[in-house]
Amino acid sequence: xxxxxxxxxxxxxxxxxxxxxxxxxxxxxxxxxxxxxxxxxxxxxxxxxxxxxxxxxxxxxxxxxxxxxxxxxxxxxxxxxxxxxxxxxxxxxxxxxxxxxxxxxxxxxxxxxxxxxxxxxxxxxxxxxxxxxxxxxxxxxxxxxxxxxxxxxxxxxxxxxxxxxxxxxxxxxxxxxxxxxxxxxxxxxxxxxxxxxxxxxxxxxxxxxxxxxxxxxxxxxxxxxxxxxxxxxxxxxxxxxxxxxxxxxxxxxxxxxxxxxxxxxxxxxxxxxxxxxxxxxxxxxxxxxxxxxxxxxxxxxxxxxxxxxxxxxxxxxxxxxxxxxxxxxxxxxxxxxxxxxxxxxxxxxxxxxx
Amino acid sequence: xxxxxxxxxxxxxxxxxxxxxxxxxxxxxxxxxxxxxxxxxxxxxxxxxxxxxxxxxxxxxxxxxxx
Numbered sequence: 001x002x003x004x005x006x007x008x009x010x011x012x013x014x015x016x017x018x019x020x021x022x023x024x025x026x027x028x029x030x031x032x033x034x035x036x037x038x039x040x041x042x043x044x045x046x047x048x049x050x051x052x053x054x055x056x057x058x059x060x061x062x063x064x065x066x067x068x069x070x071x072x073x074x075x076x077x078x079x080x081x082x083x084x085x086x087x088x089x090x091x092x093x094x095x096x097x098x099x100x101x102x103x104x105x106x107x108x109x110x111x112x113x114x115x116x117x118x119x120x121x122x123x124x125x126x127x128x129x130x131x132x133x134x135x136x137x138x139x140x141x142x143x144x145x146x147x148x149x150x151x152x153x154x155x156x157x158x159x160x161x162x163x164x165x166x167x168x169x170x171x172x173x174x175x176x177x178x179x180x181x182x183x184x185x186x187x188x189x190x191x192x193x194x195x196x197x198x199x200x201x202x203x204x205x206x207x208x209x210x211x212x213x214x215x216x217x218x219x220x221x222x223x224x225x226x227x228x229x230x231x232x233x234x235x236x237x238x239x240x241x242x243x244x245x246x247x248x249x250x251x252x253x254x255x256x257x258x259x260x261x262x263x264x265x266x267x268x269x270x271x272x273x274x275x276x277x278x279x280x281x282x283x284x285x286x287x288x289x290x291x292x293x294x295x296x297x298x299x300x301x302x303x304x305x306x307x308x309x310x311x312x313x314x315x316x317x318x319x320x321x322x323x324x325x326x327x328x329x330x331x332x333x334x335x336x337x338x339x340x341x342x343x344x345x346x347x348x349x350x351x352x353x354x
Numbered sequence: 355x356x357x358x359x360x361x362x363x364x365x366x367x368x369x370x371x372x373x374x375x376x377x378x379x380x381x382x383x384x385x386x387x388x389x390x391x392x393x394x395x396x397x398x399x400x401x402x403x404x405x406x407x408x409x410x411x412x413x414x415x416x417x418x419x420x421x
């Protein structure tokens with residue numbers, strides 16, 4: 001078997017991170033079709049009570065734009081100095097063109113800036129960091145913005161009790177700059193496309209274009225009805241993927257980097273399910289105290305869960321101290337990504353609501 | 355045993371022949387709780403398709419010892 005890819009990012013500093021959620025919030029304890037017992041069990045095991053649901057007029061790009069404007073103003077960065085903007089999302093403004101160029105324009109970046117979309121989900125923050133870091137290094141780009149956000153609630157059926165109580169919307173912005181003294185970032189990414197159907201939307205791409213049949217809600221089982229152009233997830237398959245493949249990937253990045261769990265201030269996992277995260281944390285030798293959770297208040301915001309957790313759970317520490325972190329995203333693809341990095345008193349404004 | 359302990363109400367009545375999917379407490383959430391408990395106690399992550407094929411505690415036990 002060929003050696004699994006590892007990438008060391010050098011000379012790139014993470015300067016700041018911000019996040020934004022829609023004001024509109026739903027409470028899982030009031031979720032109608034479920035029994036009170038089922039609702040309480042869901043909240044205590046999966047860990048999600050509140051979810052932020054974007055109205056029709058608010059897109060992922062809008063959430064990321066608000067996060068980016070706040071971050072640039074706190075950093076006192078001139079948008080014209082930013083040479084690269086990467087937008088990670090599965091919910092772009094249009095199917096064509098990509099959204100990154102519009103964000104380049106709205107944020108006032110110069111026409112010389114590179115702007116590119118990446119279609120990634122739950123591992124998307126780590127994938128985005130890897131692409132930004134690699135491009136900054138190889139092109140010599142001084143400053144870059146990574147915008148990561150999704151409005152997954154727009155692709156989920158409200159009649160699907162298996163996933164409607166999970167997903168939530170958010171956007172984020174992360175600022176990076178070249179700095180020869182920056183500590184290195186160690187990336188470890190992976191893919192398992194054979195299981196892509198565990199999380200997917202059957203119709204609406206060019207393999208299976210939308211037709212009239214795509215829009216007919218179909219009763220899959222008790223409490224689960226959805227259209228073929230809406231998100232389908234095999235929660236049990238994703239759960240075992242997390243317990244096995246993802247836990248092993250964390251063990252591998254630890255082994256290869258020479259760090260032990262105790263060397264980290266925090267491990268920040270993709271926020272999908274508290275029961276799963278507790279198991280991954282235990283299996284990989286971290287303590288539960290090292291693993292912050294934003295699930296209760298923010299739910300599963302797809303690619304945005306890691307920056308949301310950084311901002312809402314670790315904001316004070318990020319602003320005031322030096323931290324060594326292991327970030328781990330995993331999910332749609334299926335795919336996963338780990339990065340070990342250090343932050344040193346970065347800019348991290350409180351969460352924004354629009 | 356680890357499996358029975360994941361059930362609040364039915365713990366004492368669970369035996370190897372129990373068809374656990376027919377228990378009143380069974381749910382998709384309970385499935386995840388059981389998968390996590392087996393993983394924690396026996397160090398075995400039962401693949402999703404194998405788990406779906408098991409209907410008795412005995413069949414789960416065999417999946418664990420043959421893993």
